[in-house]
Amino acid sequence: MKNFSYVLKGKYIIKFDIIAKTGLHIGASNNSLDIGGVDNAVIKDEEGKPYIPGSSLKGKMRSLMEYAEGLIKPEELIFSKESKDDPIRIHMCDKEDCAVCNIFGRNHGKHKFVSGKEVVFENITPTRLIVRDAKLDKESITKEMKENIDFEWTEVKFENNLDRITSSANPRQTERVPAGAKFKGEMVLNVLNDEGTKYLSKVIQAMKLLEDDYLGGQGSRGYGKIKFENIKITFRDKEYYEEGRGEKVIVENAKDLSEIKL
């Protein structure tokens, strides 16, 4: 077993708005009861409003970072779910300096790699990044928008698959949050030992990559383009928690990600 010595130096609190630039579809699980009766409903909170689950945001950011860091290779992909027809393979490794595993988490225990090798991880660090669910800002769905959408907060789109011989269509309904919707998001990044802003820059990088990718389903059909706006970053150190000292402002109020200089 390796020798560990970790001290929590503080937490970055990252607050932001997520703006849907195109319709956004983050699917509910199939068994959810939806009164609207749409085939393909979006996930909603206890008030019936769509939201962005922290797990969706975190999972997408992780996946984009895995590609960006060149970590998609058989000897570093584990089976997150082993299944003949429907496996889930993600990057996870035991490298002490792996930014993806250190930020987004590494599970302890034995892992089976796609290459067939089995390994018990020794570098067990706590997941540094916590991503909260992002709630819908009700005001962002304006009166005008409400006149054009199908439900209180969402619209329904018909997607067609055309048979190439008969041209007969197979229309399918997809519920989505309309473009213009705003969500209030928050992430917390733990800082251990002398890491400073090392991992904070990586988180910002992942947010930038996401803006040029998509969130949720049907991205290749144009869904899920988002933008981060009004970003505020503060640092809460040991004294903040022990003595109630104020937090340090790192980024006052950046209009968008391009304004952030660490």
Ligand SMILES: [Zn+2]
């Ligand atoms: Zn890794």
